[in-house]
Amino acid sequence: MDLELKGKVVIVTGGASGIGKGITDALLEEGAIPCILDRDAEAINSYIEGLGLQKEKVITANVELTDETSCHKAIKDIVKDTGRIDALVNNAGTNDGVGLEHGSISQFYKSLDNNVGHYYLMAKICLPFLKLSKGSIVNIVSKIHSTGQGGTSGYAAANGARVSLTEDWAQELKKYQISVYGVSVAECWTPQYKDWISKNDSPHKVLQKINSKIPLENRMTTTVELADMTLFLLSNKSGISSGHVIFVDGGYVHLDKV
Template identity: 70%
Template sequence: MDLGLRNKVVIVTGGASGIGKGILLGLIEEGAVPCILDRNDTSINSCIYELGELGQKVIAFNMELTDEKSCKNVIKDIIRIKGKIDGLINNAGTNDGVGLEHGSLPKFFNSLENNVGHYHLMAKTCLPFLKKSKGSIINIVSKTYTTGQGGTSGYAAANGARVSLTEEWGHELRGYEISTYAIVVAECWTPQYKSWISKRENPEKILRTINSRIPMENRMTTTTELADMTLFLLSKKSGIISGQTIFVDGGYVHLDRK
């Protein structure tokens, strides 16, 4: 399906691997112009090489998203190179395991900065250009904000803030016809997930248990499925939907897992 995204300039934070890379590949397939913002130089170089082998080029910046000066400079560079920004996909973040019992206030605030502070910073920096393009902001969210997980207060709180910001920005930016969305991820197979589970005792058994708890097809969501929803929401085919939280999780959160 042609979603009308050809030549649309879309920023993807954390776009060199995992969910971000899945979205990146979907954007390229639709003829859009993705711009990767990532702090992992190895992932960026690997992604550029892989796409180069396929005859594809991508705009990529190695940067620290929590640094305001760096964000402003990168956005200036994107505008200089491409002249516009049509969409922002806030995706970067990590479950850092900052809990209540064994955490601390400085670690908690640091978790918020690393997992939601840059969502706000990127939206603020891109806003003048999104106003011109009547573009979209999509915030990728972990299900931990509503299900909890244990031992991860910082990450759960940050993801709750991602949802709240999506709704708040939907109100604040509606006069500019900027659409906002939150896409909630539950269990999605990514390199980060693979690394985590490989360090557990009997990882294959744990994986079977996790899959058995996912109502739809007893399997994890793929990065392609998350990308498909992201691309639809970026397109004009999503109509007047805005300020909404959409779960792409195989029914993990809302269906009875028994």
């Protein structure tokens, strides 16, 4: 299906690895112009090196997303280069394990800053350009907003906020014909997840246990599947809908796990 994204300028935070990389790859395949904003310079360099001749088609900025000045500069440079911004994918974040019993208030605030503060910041900076393009915002969200996990208060609160922001922005921005969506992820197979699994005493058994809790096909979601849904929502093919959080999780949240 032609999603009519050719030439569209799309900001992807954390777009050099994991889920973000999957989205960047898919945008390239559609002929869009992905713009990676990522704090991990090594991941950016590795990604660009792997592109070969396609590297000229991607814009990158090594940015600390909690630094407002750096984010403003990165977006200013992108607009100077391309003349527009058509969409924003808020994706960057990490489950940092800041819990209630063993965490502190300063750690909690830092977790919110790292995991949802830049969602607001990037939307705020990109908004004037999204108004002009009647663009789209997709917020990547973790299942933890619905299921909880225990021992990760900061990340849970941040993801609850990501969902609420999705709904609130859809209301606020409808007058500009800007659509806003969330894509909710449960267990997704990424290099980071693979690394975590490998550190367990019995990686195969741990993986089997996790997969057994995913109702549809008993397997993790792939970054390709998440990217496909994200791009569909960014495109005009998604129609007149807005404000929805789409669960791409094999039924993890809504189906029985028996």
